Amino acid sequence: MTEKKLKIALAGNANVGKSVIFNQLTGLHQHIGNWPGKTVEKAEGTLHFKGYTIDIIDLPGIYSLSTFSLEEIVSREYIVDEKPDLVINVVDASALERNLFFTLQLMELETPLIIALNQIDMAEKKGIKIDLKRLGEKLGVSVVPTIAIKGKGIYELLEKAVEVIEKGAAKPSAISYGEEIEERIRRLTEALGKIRLKYPARWTAIKLLEGDEQVKKEIYDLSPEILQVAENLAREIEEIHGHPCPTVVVSERYEVAGKIAREVQQILPRIKPQLGERLHEVTIHNILGYPIMILIFLGIFNVIFMLGGYMSEILNGLLYGYEPLFENLFGLNPLKEIIWGGIMEGVIANITIALPYIIPFYLILYVLEDSGYLARAAFLTDTLMHKMGLHGKAFIPLMLGYGCNVPACLGCRIMETERERLLAGFVVTLIPCAARTTVILGLVGSFLGLHWALTLYAINLIIVFLLGKLAFKVLPGEPTALIMEMPDYRLPHFKTVIKQTWFRLEEFLKISFPLIILSGLIIKFMEIFNLLEPISRFLSPVTVTWLGLPEITGVTLIFGILRKELTLVILATLLGTTNFQEALTPLQMFVFTLVVMLYVPCVATIAACIKEFGWKKAAIISLLEIILTISVGGLAYRILAILNLLEH
Amino acid sequence: MLTLEVVEMELPLTALREGESGVITSIRASFGWGKGGGYGLQKRLMDMGLTPGTKITVVKSAPFHGPIEINVRGYRLAIGRGMAEKILVEVQK
Ligand SMILES: Nc1nc2c(ncn2[C@@H]2O[C@H](COP(=O)(O)OP(=O)(O)OP(=O)(O)O)[C@@H](O)[C@H]2O)c(=O)[nH]1
Numbered sequence: 001m002t003e004k005k006l007k008i009a010l011a012g013n014a015n016v017g018k019s020v021i022f023n024q025l026t027g028l029h030q031h032i033g034n035w036p037g038k039t040v041e042k043a044e045g046t047l048h049f050k051g052y053t054i055d056i057i058d059l060p061g062i063y064s065l066s067t068f069s070l071e072e073i074v075s076r077e078y079i080v081d082e083k084p085d086l087v088i089n090v091v092d093a094s095a096l097e098r099n100l101f102f103t104l105q106l107m108e109l110e111t112p113l114i115i116a117l118n119q120i121d122m123a124e125k126k127g128i129k130i131d132l133k134r135l136g137e138k139l140g141v142s143v144v145p146t147i148a149i150k151g152k153g154i155y156e157l158l159e160k161a162v163e164v165i166e167k168g169a170a171k172p173s174a175i176s177y178g179e180e181i182e183e184r185i186r187r188l189t190e191a192l193g194k195i196r197l198k199y200p201a202r203w204t205a206i207k208l209l210e211g212d213e214q215v216k217k218e219i220y221d222l223s224p225e226i227l228q229v230a231e232n233l234a235r236e237i238e239e240i241h242g243h244p245c246p247t248v249v250v251s252e253r254y255e256v257a258g259k260i261a262r263e264v265q266q267i268l269p270r271i272k273p274q275l276g277e278r279l280h281e282v283t284i285h286n287i288l289g290y291p292i293m294i295l296i297f298l299g300i301f302n303v304i305f306m307l308g309g310y311m312s313e314i315l316n317g318l319l320y321g322y323e324p325l326f327e328n329l330f331g332l333n334p335l336k337e338i339i340w341g342g343i344m345e346g347v348i349a350n351i352t353i354a355l356p357y358i359i360p361f362y363l364i365l366y367v368l369e370d371s372g373y374l375a376r377a378a379f380l381t382d383t384l385m386h387k388m389g390l391h392g393k394a395f396i397p398l399m400l401g402y403g404c405n406v407p408a409c410l411g412c413r414i415m416e417t418e419r420e421r422l423l424a425g426f427v428v429t430l431i432p433c434a435a436r437t438t439v440i441l442g443l444v445g446s447f448l449g450l451h452w453a454l455t456l457y458a459i460n461l462i463i464v465f466l467l468g469k470l471a472f473k474v475l476p477g478e479p480t481a482l483i484m485e486m487p488d489y490r491l492p493h494f495k496t497v498i499k500q501t502w503f504r505l506e507e508f509l510k511i512s513f514p515l516i517i518l519s520g521l522i523i524k525f526m527e528i529f530n531l532l533e534p535i536s537r538f539l540s541p542v543t544v545t546w547l548g549l550p551e552i553t554g555v556t557l558i559f560g561i562l563r564k565e566l567t568l569v570i571l572a573t574l575l576g577t578t579n580f581q582e583a584l585t586p587l588q589m590f591v592f593t594l595v596v597m598l599y600v601p602c603v604a605t606i607a608a609c610i611k612e613f614g615w616k617k618a619a620i621i622s623l624l625e626i627i628l629t630i631s632v633g634g635l636a637y638r639i640l641a642i643l644n645l646l647e648h
Numbered sequence: 649m650l651t652l653e654v655v656e657m658e659l660p661l662t663a664l665r666e667g668e669s670g671v672i673t674s675i676r677a678s679f680g681w682g683k684g685g686g687y688g689l690q691k692r693l694m695d696m697g698l699t700p701g702t703k704i705t706v707v708k709s710a711p712f713h714g715p716i717e718i719n720v721r722g723y724r725l726a727i728g729r730g731m732a733e734k735i736l737v738e739v740q741k
């Protein structure tokens with residue numbers, strides 16, 4: 001017997017817990033965190049339940065079924081065109097009214113649906129109690145309470161979903177508007193009855209009155225006369241109410257949502273302000289907010305540097321101790337040379353240099369992300385970001401860029417216009433990711449001191465700001481205004497933090513080690529066939545003459561394009577040691593790291609840029625960064641040499 | 649006896665101080681059926697609950713032309729100053 005197939009989509013407002021539920025159901029690892037707009041593309045996973053193969057679809061969070069933002073387009077197109085068997089509308093119990101506004105729209109679309117009333121723990125903390133039965137009755141929709149992060153109610157949700165599908169989900173009844181609007185919806189629905197529509201007629205009529213650009217365009221193609229009718233009716237409503245027709249429709253829908261919310265929920269006033277409230281006040285404080293932000297970032301790098309340095313030392317002693325064993329096993333012959341010099345050196349260098357910094361970094365960054373601080377940082381930096389033609393929300397992908405540029409590039413989709421996405425994507429590629437941080441902390445930090453490493457981060461921020469401003473000059477336009485929900489602070493959920501960190505680490509390991517082994521072998525063979533020297537020599541006018549680096553760095557910079565930590569790992573392989581002092585002067589370390597920090601996006605980032613912005617723009621970004629790096633690196637070398645701050 | 653005079657004033661949201669409340673009267677930007685640039689953002693604001701007649705409270709008004717944080721329909725929303733200037737509210741003083 002073949003299993004029956006079902007399609008269930010998760011839809012709802014941003015940051016309500018859709019992806020947590022998705023991960024629980026499918027065992028996959030969608031990005032979760034405490035800020036609105038993480039999921040930008042739909043994701044699919046399957047599960048087997050009671051003889052069904054169920055496709056679960058995680059959709060981007062949206063506040064309305066409009067088509068202004070990419071998230072809205074993705075989610076609406078899926079629900080409207082793919083017609084899933086059921087939509088699970090995930091609702092944040094702590095912001096019921098706004099969430100119900102979206103639920104009402106799903107009902108208008110006549111989508112079969114059930115509600116997952118999520119985050120009831122958060123709602124309880126805020127003193128909100130919801131009468132589930134009453135809510136279900138009011139809407140005519142089944143409601144399942146959940147605390148997704150703890151897995152509570154997930155099984156019941158799935159059970160209810162299948163039960164509703166099996167029973168043949170009763171299409172939920174739609175809400176009614178004021179009589180003068182209802183009458184016009186009726187007239188428009190009648191007119192629409194004459195043409196073949198892919199949407200329900202009533203929904204189409206309402207969307208026309210709401211001024212939905214896409215529906216308007218589609219109707220215009222089918223029958224321009226009906227659009228004319230709609231325009232006339234909209235004008236009539238506008239005359240009656242004194243507000244534009246879309247405003248009237250949205251207001252009335254919100255009124256219904258508000259009425260239901262008030263009827264089903266009970267809000268007990270909190271006497272003591274919650275800890276989260278206090279934290280919120282302090283972290284967006286007019287004066288305190290900024291030093292706190294700087295302290296948080298300095299603290300993060302400090303902790304990572306100390307932890308990383310400590311672990312690195314231990315691992316170093318541990319792993320290099322194996323070299324004699326290798327010599328005993330293979331003797332001092334070419335085979336040992338290839339295995340130890342080509343593979344093991346790279347693997348060990350990666351374990352001792354990269355991992356000690358990357359693990360704590362991912363962990364801390366994720367805790368920060370899941371606490372809800374990023375939204376506060378976005379609020380604080382709004383004015384600054386405007387100077388680059390962006391708004392505060394762009395600070396979030398920028399921050400994520402410190403972890404890895406690739407998801408950060410995709411994360412730029414939270415920006416509203418194409419221009420802003422490109423601007424944000426460009427600055428994101430300049431942010432030193434975790435891989436570059438291993439070079440900054442592992443080389444400059446370890447050998448020159450943390451203050452020099454922090455100097456590099458500061459230089460980086462200045463460059464980001466100046467280039468952002470410059471890019472804004474090239475791509476002028478009015479920056480969009482910031483409109484962002486501020487989520488409540490949350491205590492990061494321990495198990496989720498560990499899981500998400502592990503997942504990111506796993507991705508890193510899966511890509512990093514094979515690449516390192518491959519590169520190590522290639523380099524060994526290049527060495528055997530005497531190819532290293534010609535290549536290094538070819539690059540020496542730039543590397544040696546202009547940047548003042550040892551010739552050997554030319555090859556490492558080429559391999560670094562694959563992954564940035566390779567620059568250091570391969571340098572260690574070539575030198576046969578991680579004691580870089582033997583080959584580089586302090587000034588050379590600084591310049592080398594500066595170059596690595598900026599010189600070109602790694603291949604994965606370039607690929608992400610091509611996907612988001614097209615290959616032309618990706619090529620321009622890459623080229624620009626190479627030119628920038630060569631200029632800045634050469635200048636830094638000369639200035640620092642004159643100032644005599646670092647030994648050379 | 650003391651008489652309290654109630655004066656209603658229409659002000660941009662940016663004129664409210666932290667802790668003050670007002671009722672939205674309108675969002676002043678090109679709207680309607682034309683495809684104006686501000687339409688998307690304005691619709692977004694309404695979709696997030698800022699419809700005429702809604703009560704909002706200013707929680708935070710950031711300095712240096714920074715954004716404004718309001719409480720609306722039981723949640724917190726940050727709005728850029730440029731946009732907040734276009735939101736008109738009625739205040740009882
Ligand atoms: N306390 C609590 N937190 C929850 C619950 N469900 C989700 N969260 C947290 O809410 C935040 C958002 O969860 P996500 O699953 O990423 O939200 P989403 O709906 O996918 O968000 P977008 O993709 O941005 O639209 C995360 O920090 C979760 O840990 C819950 O039931 N209780």
Ligand SMILES: [Mg+2]
Pocket residue numbers: 018019020030031038039059060061
């Ligand atoms: Mg999500």
